[in-house]
Amino acid sequence: MIRARYVEISNIMWPRVQLKVGWGDLAFGLWSSLRKPDRDTVAQRVEARWSPEGEALTCFSVRSGFDLALQALAFPPGSEILFSALNIKGMIRIVEKQALVPVPVDLDIEKMAPRLDLIERAIGPNTKAIVIAHLFGTRLELDAVIDLAHRKGLVVFEDCAQAFDGKAYKGHPESDIAMFSFGPLKTATALGGAILRVRDAALRSRMRAIQDTYPVQPSGAYAKRVLKFMGLKIVLLPPVFGLLFRLCHMMGKDYEDPVSDAVRNVASLGSSRKIRKRMPAAMLAVLERRLIRWREGSLDGFARMGDSLRRKLGDSVVLPASANRIHNYWVFPILTDDPMRLIRALRSAGFDGANLPRSKTVSAPPERPELEPDTAKDALDHLVVLPCYPGMSEAELERQARIVREVARPHRPPQPALAAE
Structure with a gap:
């Protein structure tokens, strides 16, 4: 009871x-939407800051980058992609939309990591890649997993969306693609955006060529996003959030839907058209500011x-x-x-x-x-x-x-x- x-x-x-973003960052985002810095120049600076070796690629979101990589890899239809068994719906949907087959690898609860013996059991003749997610802000030990995957000829995606820690970790040195998110709820949020470290130069070049055909999100759309999150930053103050909860409770409504839908996801989980975009200049400028000031x-x-x-x-x-x-x-x-x-x-x-x-x-x-x-x-x-x-x-x-x-x-x-x- x-x-x-x-x-x-x-x-x-x-x-x-x-929302791990300051008022100064939000004001800078609005200002950048108005002054419109040169997009390609800022993107080059962000990528060089992330990877002086030239291995970085900025993307609209982790889902956008993952979708982009799968396009560039061009696996045959029916190819299998192994996943840490717990993931977000959008990542799984991307695999299915490209006529590929997501295959789970169950987890060890103590580490929330896919078990090595279960990875080996899941690998079949059609397996082409594995996506390993660092969950809840932890960092997994990946040496044995990556060694097994590479011995089996698999491409290793490292999903670091929940594991950002500044310069302390840019991905395992042997993973093929390490994906970091700067979406609305992430640690150094730019209210969107992602950086992928892609080790193979030829693959990175193909990804960049595909992405260059995408439209750039309009600066006005990003300005509206900044304004919305200014409001949400106020809403998520404990006294204000408590008032919202009490009002919804009095009206017999669940406050979960309006708040969660507002703060999550740069793009909806729907059509590929909504994630096949490039970051606007203002979002890139905010991301650069967050990285510089980290x-x-x-x-x-x-x-x-x-x-x-x-x-x-x-x-x-x-x-x-x-x-x-x-x-x-x-x-x-x-x-x-x-x-x-x-x-x-x-x-x-x-x-x-x-x-x-x-x-x-x-x-x-x-x-x-x-x-x-x-x-x-x-x-x-x-x-x-x-x-x-x-x-x-x-x-x-x-x-x-x-x-x-x-x-x-x-x-x-x-x-x-x-x-x-």
């Missing part, structure tokens, strides 16, 4: 995530807050990805037996607990049912993301942890079966 003190709606609401150690505060909440929770819940050596807590996920019960208790107390509505597990192809990612599916069904970031006091972290300890019970997904010898 949820204790009575959690039933009354709180006056404030701590959002599950922050200070190493900027995520130390997030790591300290995450470690603190982790200690306060103890063994009351399961913490996925907790075994990784590097964890910056881009989000703070937990696994519990009854997620909606905990979410209701948290929201009533002013903490925006939530699941991951844009994420999904990759389903096994019908002819390969033994690859169904039961562990990842079970984890997603029992996952709750907790607010945890600088600006929350230790007292608020403790209050949140107390609710979790009193309401939740730990849930541990079944381990993937060992691959047959």
Whole structure:
């Protein structure tokens, strides 16, 4: 039974995530939309800053870059692309739209990493590539995975959308394509954009040639995006967010849809036309500003807050990805037996607990049912993301942890079966 003190709606609401962008960056984005710097010049500077070796390519989003790479690689229809079993819907849809087959590799919950033996089992005669995602702000150890993939002749995509840490990590030196996102909720957001590090010069050249045929997003569209996020930055202040929650509650509506739809995704998950664009000059200028002004150690505060909440929770819940050596807590996920019960208790107390509505597990192809990612599916069904970031006091972290300890019970997904010898 949820204790009575959690039933009354709180006056404030701590959002599950922050918009990690300052007012100065937003004002600079508007100014850049008006002055319209030379797009190609700024793109060249951003790429050179990211990779002095000349391996970088700026793209409209990670999904745009992934779609671009698959076009340039030109795998035969029916080719299989292995995925870390938990991903976002848009990445899977891109593979399917190019007549390719997404194939899941189930996860080890302690690291949220695809297991090596399961990768080997999933590789078949039509397998051409593998997409490995660093999830929740962790960084995976990839030496063994990349060695196996390259021995089998696979292209290795490293999805670093949730793992940005400035100069500290630009991707594993042996991955073929490392993809970093600067979308609305990302660590150094430019409200859109991505940088891909593509090791093979010929592939990078083909990708650039294809992208050069894309239209540039109009500067006016980016200016509207900046204005919208100025409004959202106000909405996501805890007192304002709490008022929105209370109003939606009084009207019998779920506040989740209008807020989530507003802050997520540069382009919709729909047609390829919506992601086959080039970054506008203003977005590139904001991205350059964010990279120039990034200070190493900027995520130390997030790591300290995450470690603190982790200690306060103890063994009351399961913490996925907790075994990784590097964890910056881009989000703070937990696994519990009854997620909606905990979410209701948290929201009533002013903490925006939530699941991951844009994420999904990759389903096994019908002819390969033994690859169904039961562990990842079970984890997603029992996952709750907790607010945890600088600006929350230790007292608020403790209050949140107390609710979790009193309401939740730990849930541990079944381990993937060992691959047959």
